[in-house]
Amino acid sequence: MIKTILASVTWRDAAVFGAMAMAIAAFAAQNARAASPQDMLKKFQAEAQKAGDFPAGGFSAKRGKAFFLARHAGGKPATPSCTTCHTDSPLKAGKTRTGKVIQPMAISRTPDRYSDPEKVAKWFRRNCKSVLGRECTPREKGDFLAYMLSQ
Ligand code: HEC
Numbered sequence: 001m002i003k004t005i006l007a008s009v010t011w012r013d014a015a016v017f018g019a020m021a022m023a024i025a026a027f028a029a030q031n032a033r034a035a036s037p038q039d040m041l042k043k044f045q046a047e048a049q050k051a052g053d054f055p056a057g058g059f060s061a062k063r064g065k066a067f068f069l070a071r072h073a074g075g076k077p078a079t080p081s082c083t084t085c086h087t088d089s090p091l092k093a094g095k096t097r098t099g100k101v102i103q104p105m106a107i108s109r110t111p112d113r114y115s116d117p118e119k120v121a122k123w124f125r126r127n128c129k130s131v132l133g134r135e136c137t138p139r140e141k142g143d144f145l146a147y148m149l150s151q
Pocket of ligand 1: 116
């Protein structure tokens, strides 16, 4: 009798914990995706302000365009510019060094861009290191994003 009760309590607890763990995992997964490009802009703004590098007029699509098109020094010789892979137009599909297609960077062409904070962070880190030999500053990221959202 006691054994039966114990067994059922244990089973019930396990089920409850299992359900809780699943709910938490689902919530976490949803939260990771629950960002918009505007949330990204706000994040870069907060980081730029913290670094004392937020421009008085706000982020600028014009500066972002110049940054996107520029040939930078300090990175890998094979990738001097964002345009090496993304082409000189955010409206066009690009190509990786190995020839894989990269969907256009403009939000108007690829609407699900800039809404996954981890993806955004990962590719800024990786691409800025390749092109500039360092991470992009929050201000550079904000300007770049402003440009892509204007396209
Ligand atoms: C060596 C090729 C290459 C270069 C050079 C490159 N990128 Fe990319 N970029 C990629 C690839 C590949 C992806 C991931 C595939 C995708 O998002 O379609 C990507 C994705 C991104 C993303 C993520 C977009 C999203 O959907 O969230 C950002 C931001 C980005 N790149 C910024 C830059 C910036 C800024 C530069 C220049 C400093 C740059 N890239 C240069 C290849 C490159």
